[in-house]
Structure formats: C-alpha cells, structure tokens
Amino acid sequence: MAKSLITLTINGEVHEQRVDDRELLIHTIRERINLTGAHIGCDTGHCGACTIDLDGRSVKSCMMFAVQANGASITTIEGMAHADGTLHALQEGFRMEHGLQCGYCTPGMITRAYRLLKENPNPTEAEIRMGIAGNLCRCTGYQNIVKSIQYAAEQLRIKEAAE
Amino acid sequence: MNEMVRNLSAEREIKLEGIGCKRKRTEDIRFVQGRGNYVDDVKLPGMLFGDFARSPFAHARIKKIDKASALAVEGVLAVITSDDLVPLNLHYMPTLAGDVQAVLAHGKVLFQNQEVAFIVAKDRYAAADGADALIVEYEELPALVDPHKSMAADAPVLREDIMDKTHGAHGPRKHPNHIFTWTAGDEAATEAAFAAADVVVKQYLAHPRVHPCPLETCCCVASMDKITGQLTLWGTFQAPHVVRTVASLIANIPEHKIRVIAPDIGGGFGNKVGVYPGYVCSVVASIVTGKPVKWVEDRMENLSTTAFARDYHITAELAATKDGKLLAMRSNVLADHGAFDACADPSKYPAGMYHICTGAYDIPTAYVSVEGVYTNKAPGGVSYRCSFRVTEAAYTIERIIEVLALKLGMDAAELRRKNFIQPTQFPYKSAFGWEYDSGDYPTAMAKAMEAVDYPKLRAEQVERVADFKAGKTRSLMGIGISFFTEIVGAGPSKNCDILGIAMFDSCEIRVHPTGSAVARLGTKSQGQGHETTYAQILATETGIPASAITIEEGDTDTAPYGLGTYGSRSTPVAGAACARAGRKIKQKAQLIASHLLEVHHDDLEWDVDGFQVKGLPEKRKSMKELAWAAYNNVPPGMEMGLEAVDYYDPPNFTFPYGAYFCVVDIDVDTGETKVRRFYALDDCGTRINPMIIEGQIHGGLTEAFAVAMGQLIDFDANGNVLGASLMDYFLPTAVETPHWETDFTEVPSPHHPIGAKGVGESPHVGGVPAFSNAINDAFSKVGGVHTHMPHTAARLWDYGRSLGLHT
Amino acid sequence: MIPGKFDYHRPATKTDAFKLLLDAGPDGRVLAGGHSLIPMMKLRLATPTALIDLGHISELKGISVSDKRIEIGATTTQHELIQSQELFTACPIIHETSLQIADPQIRYCGTLGGNIGNGDPGNDMPAVMQCLDAIYTIESLKGSRQVSARAFYRGAYVTALDDGEIITKISFVRPPTGHGYAYCKLKRKVGDYATAAAAVILEMSGGKVQSASITLTNVSDTPLCATAAAAAVTGTTLEPAAITAAVLAAEAITNPTADGRGSAAYRTRMAGVMVHRALELAKERAGDIGATSISASATGAPKTGKAGGMFGWLNR
DSSP: OOOEEEEEEEEEEEEEEEETTTTTTTHHIIISSOOOSOSOOOOSSSTTTTEEEEETTEEGGGGGGGGGGGTEEEEEEGGGGGGGGGOOOOHHHHHHOOOOOSSSHHHHHHHHHHHHHOOOOOOHHHHHHHHHHTOOOSOOOOOHHHHHHHHHHHHHHHHHOOO | OOHHHOOOOHHHHHTTOOOTTTOOOHHHHTTTOOOOOGGGGOOOTEEEEEEEEEEESSSSEEEEEEEEHHHTSEEEEEEEEEHHTTTTOEEEETTTTEEEESSOSSSSESSOOOOOOEEEEESSSHHHHHHHEEEEEEOOOOOOOOOGGTTSTOOOOOOOOGGGOEETTTEEEESEEEEEEEEEEEEHHHHHHHOOEEEEEEEEEEEEOOOOOOSSSEEEEEEETTTTOOOOOOEEOOOOHHHHHHHHHHHHHOOOGEEEEEOOOSSOOTTTSSHHHHHHHHHHHHHHHHOOOOOOOOOOHHHHOOOOEEEEEEEEEEEEESSOOOEEEEEEEEOOTTTTTOOOOOTTTTTTTTGGGTTTTTOOOOEEEEEEEESSSOOEEEEETTTTTHHHHHHHHHHHHHHHHHHTTOOOOHHHHHHBBGGGGGGEOOOEEEHHHHHHHHHHHHHHHHHHHHHHHHHHHHHHHHHHHHHHHHHHEEEEEEEEEEOOOOOOOOTTTTTTTTTOOEEEEEEOTSSSSEEEESOOOOSSSSHHHHHHHHHHOOOOGGGGGGEESSBBBOOOOOOOOOOOIIIIIIIHHHHHHHHHHHHHHHHHHHHHTSSSSGGGGOOSSSSEEEEEEEEEHHHHHHHHHTTTOOOOOOOSSOEEEEEOOSSSBBBBBBEEEEEEEEETTTEEEEEEEEEEEEESSSOOOHHEEEHHHHHHHHHHHHHHHTTEEEEETTTOOOOOTTSSOOOOOOOSSSOEEEEEEOOOTSOOOOOOOOOOOHHHHHHHHHHHHHHHHHTTTOOOOOOOOOOOOHHHHHHHHHHOOOO | OOOOOOOOEOOSHHHHHHHHHHHHHEEEEESSOOOOOOHHHHHHSOOOSSEEEEETTTTGGEEEOOOEEEEEETTTBBBHHHHHHHHHOOHHHHHHTTSSSOOOOHHHHOOOHHHHHHOOTSSSSHHHHTTTOOOOEEETTEEOOOOOOHHHHTTTEEESSOOOOOOEEEEOOOOOTTTTEEEEEOOOSSSOOEEEEEEEEEEEEEEEEEEEEEEEEEESSOEEEEEHHHHHTTSSOOOOHHHHHHEEEEEOOOOOOOBBTOHHHHHHHHHHHHHHHHHHHHHHHOOOOTTTTOOOOTTOOSSSOOOTTTTOOOTT
16 A cells, blocks of 8 residues: 655644555644644544644545645644734634533634634624534534634734734 | 622622632633643554454344454454453443443344454554454344334343343343333322323323434543553543442452543543443453553444433323322333443432432322333443433423323413422422422523513414414424423432442542642543632632632542542532532631631631631731641641542432423424524522533533434334434534523522532433424424424424325 | 545646546546545445545636636535636526535535536535536546536436546536526535435526426435426416426426435425425526625525525524
8 A cells, every 4th residue: 555755734834744545634633743633523524623724725634635635734723823822813712702611623613713714704693603514512502602703703803903 | 508608709709710700711721722632632652553343233143253354454463352351251341230241242243333353453544454354254133123022022032141130230020131120109199199180191202312422432542551560541431430440340450550541521421421342442452462552433333332312212191180280190111221231320220310200390199110121222321411311301291291281271381380399398309209409490480481471472373373274374383391300419328329339529629838729529521611610619618719729630540539420410519529628628727827816716707818817807817828837837736738628428419490491483394493592591509600501501402402303313123223423413513503592590409518509411401301392382283292302304294294284 | 434545646637637547447536525435435335446636637627607608627616616706696506506515614625526426316516517407528538528417317326427537527508697596405404415405497588487497406316307397387477386386297206215314205295395495486586696796705604595504593
C-alpha cells in the first residue's frame, strides 16, 4: 500500500508527514500532529465534531483522507485564539453564553461558526441554525450556541467598526 | 437550612461567586480552546489498539474461529477469544443487575454485533484490518426479537449458561428466558378499588428501545505495569470508583493496585455507567502484551451494543370516581432486557424507581408488576438522562391521566389539579411507600397555566378543530401537558446500593496555607459543570471565593470514594457532602479565629469571608488569614492543617418536579409536527447556578424531543439492528430543535443541606410525556386515544390514516 | 470505522485521470467530494484498490451561463452552486435544491458530478437534472459521448456509465425567464435523504401552463420523470382538479421501498404531496423570477420555498 509525503500548513505551521494513503485527515491531525481539539463523533459525516477549516471551507476531517489535503492550509480550534493568547470572539462567546457543556462538539462547532461568520457577518437566528446544521450537540439544545454565535458576531462587528 | 438562608445575602454571594450566581464555567477555558482531555486524547508510549470482530447474527452458535486469518494481517499482534478468557475466569463478567455477561461470545452469539474476538494491533488501522479478516464459522439459530414471545413454550432458549437456574438475582424464574418478576404495592386492594370504581381506563403504552448516544462514544486505555503490578485504566466512566471495585473483583487485582481515571467525558446520559467488554478486553490485552492498549467504539458499535434505554412495554390503568377523583393505579410492564441483564439499577430495584409512577397525584392505592425477559438484543437498560426508570414512570402516569381525562370528558389540566398532592400533605407517603419530602404543585401549575394562557390555547384549539372538520385546514393543534415528579439523588443506604456498596457520595477539601483550596469528589461530570458549581457551594459555605477553589473528580487515586454521576445524584448527594465538608472547614476556622482573636468562639460572627468579634468589626480574621494560621498557629491540642472530608448518606431521595406545556401543529398530510411553543417550569429547590440550570433544561428538553419525536433502535425479524448510525438514529440538529422557554419555582428540599434537589434530568423526564401528550391531544380531537412514540412524520401519517383523516 | 487499503492518485488533467482509471481496472474509483464514497469505504461496503482524486483538475470545474445554455463542470461543489448569483438568476431551482442537500460542511465538498453520478436513488440532483432535461458529458480515453439525464439511470447505483468513464460536464437549456420552479423535499431532518421529493419547472402564459416538467426523488430505484403528471397540468390553470390529476399520475409511477423514512404507501403518498406543493409553489413563482436576490450567505435559509427543515418552526 502506498504511502505519500504530504505537506499541511496547520495554524500557520508547516508540517511534513509521511502517511498511508488511507489515513483519515482527522487521525493525521490528532495522532501525528497532536492537535486533539477536533474529535471523532459519528464516523459517517453526520456530527461535525471533526470540523476544521481547510482552505476557506468548513470540512469534516474524518470524511477526508490526509492525502487529499496535501498542500492545504488548515485552521483548527487550537489556532483560533489570537497570537497574544486572548480568545477569539467565538471562544469568548461560547463561554459567556454557556454555549457548551461536555465540550466534545465545541471545537467543531466553533470552527464551523468561524467560517459562517466570515461568510455572513450578521446572520439571523435562522441562518445560524441552518449554518450549524452539520454539527450535532447532545448537551445544549443549541439555544445557547445560537446566542454564543450572535455574541461573537456582535463583538466582531464592533471590532471591525473600530478598525 | 437556616444557616444556608442566613448565608444567602445576594451581595456576599456575588462577591464570592457562591450559590445563586450565574457564574461562568471554569472548565470552558480549556474546552473552547480544544484543550479538553478526553480518553481518545490519551496517548502513551508503545500504546497498542484493540478492536472487536463482531457477530453478524443475532443468534448463532460459533462453530469455529480461525485466529490465523487475523494474525496474518500486518500489524496484528494478538487475537483474544472467549476460550482465552476461560483460564482467567474472565469469560463472563458480573453485571450491575446481578446477572453475568459474556465478555466475548462464549459458544453462542446472542445479539447482532456481539463481541466475538478482540484484535490487538499496533494501531487502529491494523486492528480494524484484523477484525475484518477474522474468519468465524457460525450456525445460525432462530432469533427471539419480540419480548412478548420470550416466555412462549416454543421460544428458543437464549442463555444456555443459566438455563438450569430456577432462581435469579431477583427471585424465581419461570422460563429459561425469564429474568425476574418484581412487584410493588397492594395487589388485592388495588383490584378491589378498580372493581368498585365508577370509571376505569386501561391503555397499552410502548416505550420503545432508544439509546443515550453521547457525542463521544465509550472508550478506554488500559496500562498494566508489569514491574509494579499497577493497572491504570483511563475510561469514559460516569462512576470511576465503582469501575475500580468491579475491576478488582473480576480481574483479581488488589484494589490499591488499580487506578481508574475518568478524564473529560464527552457526554454520558447513562451510556457510560456500565462496564463493557471493551474495558475488560483492553485490560486483559494490556496484561498479555505488557503494553498500554486503547479501545474506542465507533458510532455503530455504540448504538448497537452499549447501553440501550427503555424498551418497556407498559400497560397502565387508572380507576376514578365519575367526577375525576383518582382511586387507584395499576401498571403491568414487560421489560425487554436484551441478552444479558445489565440494567443499571440499585440492587434492590430491578425495575428502578418505576414505582414513582403515581406521580404528582394523591392516589390511595396502587400496584405495579414488572416482568424482565431476555431477547436476542444488546444488553443495557440504562437510565437515559433520568433516574432509574423514572422517565418510563412519568410517561405512564402522564399518558394514562390524559386517557382518563378523555374518557371523563374533563379538561386534562383540571383533572391534574383536582388530584395533586397538596402542599399541606408533605411529607407525603405514596401508595408505593416513597416519602415525598416537599413540593407545591398547585402553585407551579397555576404559574405555568398563566404563563402560556392555557384557556386561550384551548379556545384556539376549539376553533382549529372546527376548521379541520370543515375542511378549511389540514393542520391539527395539540396541547401537551406534563406535570411530573421525579425521584432522584440515589440514594439512602436503606434503599440503594450497587454491588453491595451503598450509594453515598463524598467530598474532601484541603485549604492551602495561602487560602486557596482544592476539593475532590466521588462524582464525575460529563458536561454538567461540576468544576464550577461545587466551587460555588464551597464558596458559600467557607467564604473562600469560588475562583480560588479547584474541583477535581474522576481519579480514584486522589478523589474520595463515591458512586458517580447519573440519576441526578451529584447535587443531591455529592453536593450535600460538599456543603457539609465546607461547614467542617468553617467550624475549624472558627476555633482558630477564636484562638487568634482571644475570644470565645461563640462571640464570633461570620461575615462574607471571615469571622469578626461580635460588635467589634475591626477585630476580624479573614478565611485567608485563618488558613495561614492553620499551618502555624492553631489552638493548643488542635491538629495542624485545614482539611475536611464528608461522606454523605442521604436520609431520603429528592423529588424535583415541574409543569411543562407544549403546543404543536401537525400537518396531517405529511405527518410532520411543528413545535410552536414549549414552556418548562421546573422546581429543583435551591438554585446553585441559574445559567447552568437553564443549560441543563435546554439540553434535557432537546433529548426529550428526540426520544418522543424520532429516536428508535429497531430490529427486523431476524434480530438485525436497523439504522444504527446517525443517518437514521435521530439526533436533532439546530434546525429541528424547538425554542425553549424556561421558568421556575423554588421549594427547597427540607432534608438537603442546601435545599437543592437536582435538575439535569427533569427536562427529559417531563419533556417526553409533554411531547407525546401534545401529539395525542391533537389526534384526540378527531377520534384518537393513543399512538406510540416515536412520533415520526411517517407514523403520525399512518395514525391519521387509521383515524380516517386521509382521502 | 477504518477504510481498507488503496492507492491514491491526484491527476492534474482529465487525460491523466482517464489513464489512471483505466490502469486501475474494475477496482478503481474516482473520488470527488467523497461524502458518499468515504463512508461506504469506512464501513468496508466499498473497497476500491485505487482512488483517482478529481479535485485538482481545473478543467472539471466552473459554471458557465449564457443566454441559451447553462454548463456546469462536474466537480463544481454544492457550495459553489449556491454561491453563484448568475446561476441563481438563470436557474434558481439549483440553488433551492443545493441548500436542501446534506449540511454546510458537506456542501463545501460535495460535487454536482458526484451527486448525479453514483446512481444513489436518494440523491437530489438527478431528479432536478431530469426536470431540466440536462445532458451529461461522459468522457474516457476512448472519447466523449453525451447521455440525457433522463436516460442515465438504470437502477440503484446502476447507470449508463461504463468502466473507465467519468462525467465531466452537465449542460442544459437555460429555462425561460419567468419560469416557475420548486424543489419540495420531505425529509426527517437536515442532512437526510428525501422521504420523497419533487422537482417542478413550469412555463406559464396567460394564466395557463404552457409546458411543465415534473420529476421525483427517492421513490423508486432511480429518479422518476413524471411525464403523465406533467401532461396532466399542461394547458391548465393549475386548478385543483388538474393538480389532483398530476398528483395521482405521479403517485402511480412510484415504487418506493419501506425504510426508516416510512412505509411504501406513505412514501408514495408523500411523492404526491410534494408534487402538489411544488406545483403550487412553482405557479406562485412563475413570472416572478429575478425579483428576489440571493442570500448574502451561502449557508442561509432559502429565501423562497415552503419545503425543507421539516420539523421546522424555522419556516413558520
């Protein structure tokens, strides 16, 4: 079975890895690069716990082989906070609005919401709900996740207005 | 209690972030940055990976296992089968219900996807290849799927290992597939009351098999150090201490040589209470190989093998006077326990607390009988976001009372109000002997009815029904009411034990010299926010700010023994231990203060975070100062240090309750339901953190919505499990999930140190009947009486057709 | 869930892809978005020995809208379909359908070619392509041929595609300005395949249907072209009797299997209900195209459409 040498830029850092062609991207990120924020929840592409941001798209990393991502630029939950260590508005929002409980879906949820707000900085509640429909949460009932994303959207708008 | 009330000055609590504050969660700092530490994040040098080869059949004899086929796969190091476990006497493990369960199929497979062989390999890819390659020869046997046929004369015998046992853990067995018959209440008096009643109703209520399905599946890492003989076991354990004891008993390893660590857990909801073959096999594999071994379930394995819930086939009956006064209640249940009885209930109660099924009503006489049977399905029978069988109980009473209302032609809210246990009746002894400690049901109901404007809803419904009958609309409106009473906080040692260990819980607190503290508890959060809320309780009790208190759980080497987190027991039991340990700290601090201030300790009074001499506020020692003194200047004869431990055996259960109203619109043409409104009023007693309470209620309601509207673990006639993936098993997304309105009343539990009753499961227990009642209420206006859950569009369409609603 | 072993190839041109596919033999598979294939591989229900990734062949991508025709490259993603203002203006049923496929993450990866090409009767785009009477361009080392969407599907996972062939392009006549359209999909939840769905394209003139095209998703082992249903409404004002006739004609050609989505009788009836609703919605929209603007967000709720989001208080 073939192995391939791949290059991934993850949270700004370049990683070269030699992987089996069948290795799933989630395993490369979690096991080789030791970024364990993204999780495996369902194995079949329904839960979104493994969501990462890949070349400007929200991607379920257990539905992609690492070789497919060769050359890609990836942001994971670990790359979400600012360089000075302050939290991203979404991370702050989830904490302020109690948008998480067990925390297992949270990295995927925040990473997905990150792309959602990039594409739609001022979403309605219905747009947020549709926008996170690829991420399952068993704990919160989503209501506070919606509020968390609204909180972040507001903070990001304020920040943008100030700049 | 009184002490607590004195302490509760809002200003003080805000300063300390104590009880009643919407304190932001401390655990979130790591979770929002992807720095949680879940079991699959544990990585040890040389770690191997285990995976199961599983049975494709529900019932079959194993003719041959060809290990060589798997051992030939690159990276596979070992294949473990039942035969390998026999010499270790590990081929069967005890279940929490007094039965045994095959760790790996022994001679026969008894449910589809049962564990047949454990493949140990260098990584998870090779392990999966090995499992895929393993050749097993089976002789298929007829599968027993319908529990109603389990005790038929010609039913296939499932459990050959116990077929000759005439007695099980709960009394005589009358058929090889019979597990137990359990009864409570007064059968003869109930029969007499039914015979004499004006009105009786009887309804079959199926509560189908579902699964808790937390987002993280079950997993573990076992690491046996052959040099020290120390076994370390990381796992998704809701009750880590119990796991340690069970591991010690079954593996014959001294308990002090086992360290069980439950790190962060990605949701439990009952799924992670039990002990599963994966844990046992990982331990064995680590012992055999001398290397750490990780096992992680995939989602299909999770849904099809570990811990189903419900599968109760309930007949419910009520007897009443013609003006609606309840006289008696009776329920017969057929309980499908699958192939092994692995239900997670206190030892004495094989049907859990099902006999809370008289609910919030003053019913003089009652009787229940529960019959447990084996089928060719996965074992489990856990409490899915509820105390032991309490959702089933609440469903029984809250559905049957609606059926009675229909028969009487009486408003369902009115019928409930007429039969409530009144505030003056507490403590109230139910017909089954439970002592309800407190409650004010009429006030809660009145508040809820006002909030939703109940009369207006009913008036609208009358119009809508008229429009429907006139052909002006194809939409039916349903109003679902649920007034539920839970029994949680297991539990008093007189009632509750697991494997002989009383269901107490514990807290140990150490105050450091500089005035901060660490507290460890025997419970284990799976998302409930214990690190935040226990610190709030301790802040209120000790005057140490919550931000200066670290809470730790889940490591059996450091935490005191406790029975874990499930059945809404953390706050009622460990929360009480927490408060009492805090009070012990405060007492000692007071003695140190009296020593330092040279006054009698009775002359001291407690303020925000220290003691002052009565009338002399400038003569004062803060908790911080007292902590320092505890390590260098204590009264003569006193031990140094400032530590306390408390093991709390609760005097009674707690009885949270709530009034829920659900309004739905059903599209009769497609069967789809739109939840227009859901209002949930909960009384969980003293509210420790309203933000977290609200979050718990949102989550529990969402799980109730899922159960009532879509969840089902279904089987075909051959016992093949249908739809065990998230394609088919209904986990609602943000789009389907309704908007939740929350409200509360606050009647503290009189016997709990801080008056708290527990809340995590109320919304599930109360929510399931609320949804089902809303659906059934809608159809009751056009001739329906009862339709079973899950209320999927397809099933409601079928139901509508059976009522003649389609052309 | 762990897939079996295979060799991965990433061609940069169509020709390279054809060669690789030929070399791989019968156990070679092309990989586009992967969201149908990879789960099957993880379940080991599919065990290809070679995967040829089409994701980096630029000539397979892109949307081209002219006055007459619309052409879409096979590896254009659902997300890109949703984002295209041009496509939304010219043929909004594609936007409406794409938004009802899977979920946001999957739409970033899932491609039109993948959706129409694997022959899964649950996929939504095949019926829409049949409704638009689209032509699939199929290529291999042997050359290129064109197959009508209406002739492409032979059975569940069985299509007109031969070994070594790849769908490279989808094209169809641009529907006339002002056409009515709807894709009504009944599903259990977001991300699910249809219990039943109906696509409708209508041309109205003087209050009457000039032409109609009606197709159905997931109520047989292939998408269904409901020709008789379309005939039943052509020339009518879509009065209730005409709609009822179309519904009955559509129901008559279904042959669904019972599954977790419901009984065969239910799914047949739901095909009728979806046809009914799609016809009404298409009528309402006919002549009105261009008035609405695309959502700022590709992930936003559809601005039009009564179906979808089925438990949906959202669509109140």
